[in-house]
Amino acid sequence: MALRLYNTMSSQVEDFQTIRDKEVRMYACGPTVYDYGHIGNFRTFLAVDMLQRFLRQSGYSVRYVMNITDVDDKIIRNAARDGVSVQQYTAKYEKAFLEDSAMIGIQQPTLVRATDHIPQMADFVARLVEKDIAYRTDDGSYYFRIAKFPAYGKLSKKDFGGMIDSARVEFDEYDKDSARDFALWKAPKPGEAFWSTSIGAGRPGWHLECSVMSMEELGETFDLHAGGEDLVFPHHENEIAQSESLTGKMFARFWFHVRFLLVEGEKMSKSLGNFFTLRDLVLKGHKPSSIRYLLTSVPYRNQLNFTFDGLKQAAVSVDRLRNFRQRLNCGNFSPGSNPEMQSLATETTDRMKAALEDDLNTAQAQAAIFEMVRRANAALDSNAVQKEDIPSLLAALEKFDDIFAVLNDDDAAKMKQVFEWAPTEGRDKDIGAELRDAVQFAQLSGADIENKIAEMEAARRSRNFKSSDALRTELTTAGIIIENTKDGVRWRRK
RNA sequence: GGCGCGGUACCCAAGUGGUAAGGGAGAGGUCUGCAAAACCUUUAUGCGUCGGUUCGAUUCCGACCCGCGCCUCCA
Secondary structure (H helix, E strand, O other), X not given: OOOEEEEOOOOEEEEOOOOEOOEEEEEEOOOEOOOOOEHHHHHHHHHXXXXXXXXXXXXXEEEEEEEEEOOOHHHHHXXXXXXXXXXXXXXXXXXXXXXXXXXXXXXXXXXXXXHHHHHHHHHHHXXXXXXXXXXXXXXXXEEEOHXXXXXXXXXXXXXXXXXXXXXXXXXXXXXXXXXXXXXXXXXXXXXXXXXXXXXXXXXXXXXXXXXXXXXXXXXXXEEEEEXXXXXXXXXXXXXXXXXXXXHOOOOEEEEEEEOOEEEOOEEOOOOOOOXXXXXXXXXXXXXXXXXXXXXXXXXXXXXXXXXXXXXXXXXXXXXXXXXXXXXXXXXXOXXXXXXXXXXXXXXXXXXXXXXXXXXXXXHHHHHHHHHHHHHHHHHHHOOOOOOOHHHHHHHHHHHHHHHHOOOOOXXXXXXXXXXXXXXXXXXXXXXXXXXXXXXXXXXXXXXXXXXXXXXXXXXXXXOXXXXXXXXXXXXXXXOEEEEEEOOEEEEXXX
């Protein structure tokens, strides 16, 4: 078996084959850095992150490039509103994006910025003009002539046959040959940021940067291009048009699109009051690992209903996995190995691989790991797990976590960052009691806790349950969960 | 209107032409000084509705109802 992925271009699940053996060159459309990223953005980036992780786990070397769109209408407008330069404005949100990505466990791709590629973009337009594929309008803007690219619409399955030859239309403020022609380069408007280039002053249109930067980084034809489902049209369609009409070659082989999510059953929107940035959720006290788990638990092509109930459930599920790992790490086991445990680990690894190879079916991969957890826990209860089984079971768990990345408990440290950030943006009032608690709990050092536990254990040994229970309550109140096992006391943070 | 996706238990959510993964929640039980963790049992004769094809459909086909997406820069 090998990886099979849905390709938007063919509308089918296909065998994933790379141009170069065992090397994947992929590009994802990243954020426009005009505000903090919301959970919808992160669902998409997380899906691509999982794909990238799985490709590496499958033995590919991966060149993964993501763009940062740091110039567009909204950015220019907001920067002007705030009285800062475009660079100052975007630097803040780019930084926030990187912090948020790290917080939610995204492995950082090679990042490229639109504004670092202005000359290349101008050059790209000039070459299109030479081929008469692009044209300049009176105001100094440049447009792509869709009539020159008959395959236009092949990705989004749209038929533009009837419109392409329409007469020259006066279209609002612009002077396009056809209403469907799209802007490659926009002439400057009074008071707006612009760049002086070989094709004149102005700024790039939205689609241009992705064609220019992806080809510069990955070559004229690369393996996979990813983004949110909304980008199929017009963004990716336009990228294909401009790139392929310039090179005469196929632009990207696979098109990977992530479905939008719903929040509490409805489309996420500010007017509905169900619009959440990642930081909004952490401010409410939700753990980054819970958010990551929930956002990755539904396969990327299915609609995911993001709910607060689901977030709670995700937290419990993650705890279950973490408890299991701790149980494996802390117990005392007799020497030898149990063939049943060995084959359980192997079966689980195989099932996870098969699930992910099937168009990244994350839900089934989770089912496989939980099946293992349940069966191994049962075996642990009956002392059927032996010393040499531990590495095998842990290896399967690690294989899972290479992709899902929720086991490492650094939630408190991440939440602390958000806690400290809040006042800098006047968001103190949004800090929830749960976040406050989580941050406070993190202050207690491991040594402090161990000391309390030793005290508690001493009381228990002398059967002074009243005093030991008091100590446990004290720790519980501080967010420490105590478990007395036959191998001694285990503790963990809530 | 055009193109596309989906409706599965209390909640989230996989999946299959032969009778329903997994997680959470609930109930009962085991273990425990009490907890916690863990385990066991249990919770859809049912997979939007109505027809059709079939020995057999939740899975295929058709109609309808509902939700969602794209169709001028929203991941």
